[in-house]
Amino acid sequence: MTTLSPKTPGWLDWYADPSRPAFALPPGTVDTHCHVFGPQAAYPFAPERKYTPCDASRVQLFALHGHLGVERAVIVQATCHGADNTAMADAVRAAGGRARGVATVRPDVTDAELRRLHEAGVRGVRFNFLKRLVDAAPRDDLAAIAARIAPLGWHVVLYFEGADLPELETFFASLPTPLVIDHMGRPDVTRPASGPEFSRFLRFVDRNDVWVKVSCPERLTVTGPAALDGERHAYTDVVPFSRRTVEEFPDRVLWGTDWPHPNLTGHMPDDGLLVDHIPLVATTPEHQRKLLVANPTRLYWPGEGV
Numbered sequence: 001m002t003t004l005s006p007k008t009p010g011w012l013d014w015y016a017d018p019s020r021p022a023f024a025l026p027p028g029t030v031d032t033h034c035h036v037f038g039p040q041a042a043y044p045f046a047p048e049r050k051y052t053p054c055d056a057s058r059v060q061l062f063a064l065h066g067h068l069g070v071e072r073a074v075i076v077q078a079t080c081h082g083a084d085n086t087a088m089a090d091a092v093r094a095a096g097g098r099a100r101g102v103a104t105v106r107p108d109v110t111d112a113e114l115r116r117l118h119e120a121g122v123r124g125v126r127f128n129f130l131k132r133l134v135d136a137a138p139r140d141d142l143a144a145i146a147a148r149i150a151p152l153g154w155h156v157v158l159y160f161e162g163a164d165l166p167e168l169e170t171f172f173a174s175l176p177t178p179l180v181i182d183h184m185g186r187p188d189v190t191r192p193a194s195g196p197e198f199s200r201f202l203r204f205v206d207r208n209d210v211w212v213k214v215s216c217p218e219r220l221t222v223t224g225p226a227a228l229d230g231e232r233h234a235y236t237d238v239v240p241f242s243r244r245t246v247e248e249f250p251d252r253v254l255w256g257t258d259w260p261h262p263n264l265t266g267h268m269p270d271d272g273l274l275v276d277h278i279p280l281v282a283t284t285p286e287h288q289r290k291l292l293v294a295n296p297t298r299l300y301w302p303g304e305g306v
């Protein structure tokens with residue numbers, strides 16, 4: 001019998017009983033950023049991982065999506081599984097065409113493995129620059145991976161801290177694929193959304209073939225989930241950043257839950273409240289349709305003609 005590793009001390013489990021959102025997601029809504037963790041007994045975590053999470057299975061993910069009204073998903077490989085994409089790829093296959101995947105691969109990945117991942121529904125790889133999550137990978141390795149996946153029509157998902165963009169952006173601009181940026185490039189939301197740091201980020205988006213996930217208000221917030229106006233409006237300090245992004249790039253923004261919310265230490269969000277955050281960010285039905293349906297469908301299910 002395999003011994004299961006205990007969770008990282010202080011680990012917060014995902015919210016077991018999310019509220020029903022007041023905002024009705026439009027038909028065809030895609031959650032472009034969610035993960036599965038294990039279950040560990042079936043899909044062991046990677047030895048090089050930096051945290052051990054609770055289990056968060058595909059069955060639990062699909063149940064959450066049913067509850068919220070999400071119809072399709074992009075399941076992003078979580079760092080606790082390293083470059084073993086089995087749990088993610090099995091989840092994508094199990095969704096029967098209603099999910100796509102984003103993998104983690106090493107430079108020595110074989111063509112056969114890339115083909116197998118593509119057949120499962122994988123359409124991108126993720127490059128992660130957060131030292132608390134992964135050891136740094138040589139840029140030559142990342143460039144080599146990008147060159148391998150470009151002919152498949154895949155993209156590169158980038159996860160980095162806003163403060164690191166000046167040092168990374170030349171490298172990002174050299175990559176031969178479309179780019180998808182996680183969580184708005186993690187801005188410091190105590191600074192103004194109209195200030196130089198976030199403006200630089202948006203200039204980078206403007207110059208390049210870049211999509212932006214306006215996701216993770218619960219991770220970026222400093223003020224927290226308090227519903228300041230007595231409505232179901234949480235994480236209001238993040239709104240100026242996400243709203244500016246949606247208004248400047250309505251055709252290149254994506255939304256995601258980030259379920260099961262790895263590594264949050266202060267609080268675990270109610271996923272229903274995260275859905276009710278959307279109309280604060282995309283304030284018109286047209287912007288909501290683009291954010292939730294049209295843009296992710298174009299990126300992950302091209303050919304459907306939305």
Ligand code: 0GY
Nearest residue numbers: 077078079080133258262263
């Ligand atoms: C996220 C954010 C985090 C973690 C991971 O793969 C992961 O471990 O993505 C984080 O800790 O900020 O996007 O899920």
